Amino acid sequence: MAENFDIRIAGGLTEAEAAKLLKEVGYNELPSAKPRSAFAIAFEVVKEPMFLLLVAGGLVYFLLGDLQEALILMGSVLIVMGITFYQERKTERALEALRDLSSPRALVIRDGEQRRIAGRDVVPGDLIVLAEGDRVPADAVLLSCTNLSADESLLTGESVSVRKVCSEADSPVMARPGGDDLPFVYSGSLVVQGQGVAVARATGINTEIGKIGRALQQVKSEETALQKETNLLVRNLALLGLGLCLLVVVAYGLTRGDWLQGILAGITTAMAVLPEEFPVVLTVFLALGAWRISQNNVLTRRVPAVETLGSATVLCTDKTGTLTLNRMKVKKIFANGESVELDD
Structure with missing residues (x-):
């Protein structure tokens, strides 16, 4: 698919098609509890x-x-x-x-032109142009990419960015996030390197992060x-x-x-x-x-x-330290019944 894709001739959806899809599937927004009055x-x-x-x-x-x-x-x-x-x-x-600040904007191709739109207006089928520093607005399949890496710690808990490749199949099935060399990018993840073009497959509550939000609503x-x-x-x-x-x-x-x-x-x-x-x-x-x-x-x-x-006595985090500063270093090692302090 990457060999046949050319961003210069990509047409993307028309505005009429996008408006129809937006009416059918709804806005690309995460489920959230209504603000309390x-x-x-x-x-x-x-x-x-x-x-x-x-x-x-x-x-x-x-x-x-x-x-x-x-x-x-x-x-x-x-x-x-x-x-x-x-x-x-x-x-x-x-x-x-x-909530207002957390709604990213997206660069999409519509009617053959690149347009910057609100992230909530992205629909399945949109061609999304991604570059370093962009927040991915929807779950999508990569049609073309160059040295693309994404931070998916929001979904996987792993603070190390993962390497992406473009899809070789015409209609690949979206896989779970995590791991290198996958042709999928996910809503909420951050592009930390490279650039690429992806076609949106899922928006709103149908994304991986939307599923998490839907589960949290039931708590x-x-x-x-x-x-x-x-x-x-x-x-x-x-x-x-x-x-x-x-x-x-x-x-x-x-x-x-x-x-x-x-x-x-x-x-x-x-x-x-x-x-x-x-x-x-x-x-x-x-x-x-x-x-x-x-x-x-x-x-x-x-x-x-x-x-x-105030009553919490122990705070447990995963090995990546994602809940702190996205960084973690070893200060003490306990093995074979012995504890060893490590120098800075």
Whole structure:
């Protein structure tokens, strides 16, 4: 195929054909969760048991006529909501900006001319012109290439670039990424050397990276250990407070005969058991943690995740060090029961 391909006479798709295909297969975009609205973020804060504890305490104090305590608790409610809402909304805006920046542009051949278009407009069948520094916009088969190498660490975890060759078959079946001398390039990979021309085979969710994104969408977020502990604490305290309330009401009513005062005394006793300061302290510390790691360019989409990160004791990465700087060197060797430190 490489011998018969000439970029100077390549026609590519017409704009009409590209528009028809774009309508059929959709935009070349990765599946992603919808950005959370301000209302959704606020609702997540409101449904937290600790938040409900504050609201319940404030309402009870208000019904008892203790306006000062009620106002203090309701003020705490606003503080909790404000801190959490601000931190998570700030992260959502940053993520939206990153999504816009992450959409690469592609150089394609259409109607016999090379045109620079948005990566989301690439369709199967497009002829893509690749050069050093380009981000591949779609899974494609190489029709022609010269000393082409690509970094596929995003898909394989291997930070070393892989060598590419042009396809010798007319319609080769796309293979899995990884390994040298394959005639395939994959969406999201980076051309680190050479140049070439490829025909797009898969776009959007049908690409290798799209399959990963689709799998990640099915992962459900779980409660953190701290959330589970606080939920259990709130439940136990609520049961304890309710039990003490009933005990005081019955004892007060039977001994003094004043059931109304007994009910008020029982509610007061129950309120004394509830630790209203916990939600405020917990939220402030988690928000401070999110702020501190944001100084190192790490975004916290959900504030409770800070607690999970803080409880990590071991970080396991693969041998390439792709999760760090795409570089790794050996500092210590352990073999045959002996440990050897290596000099820099």
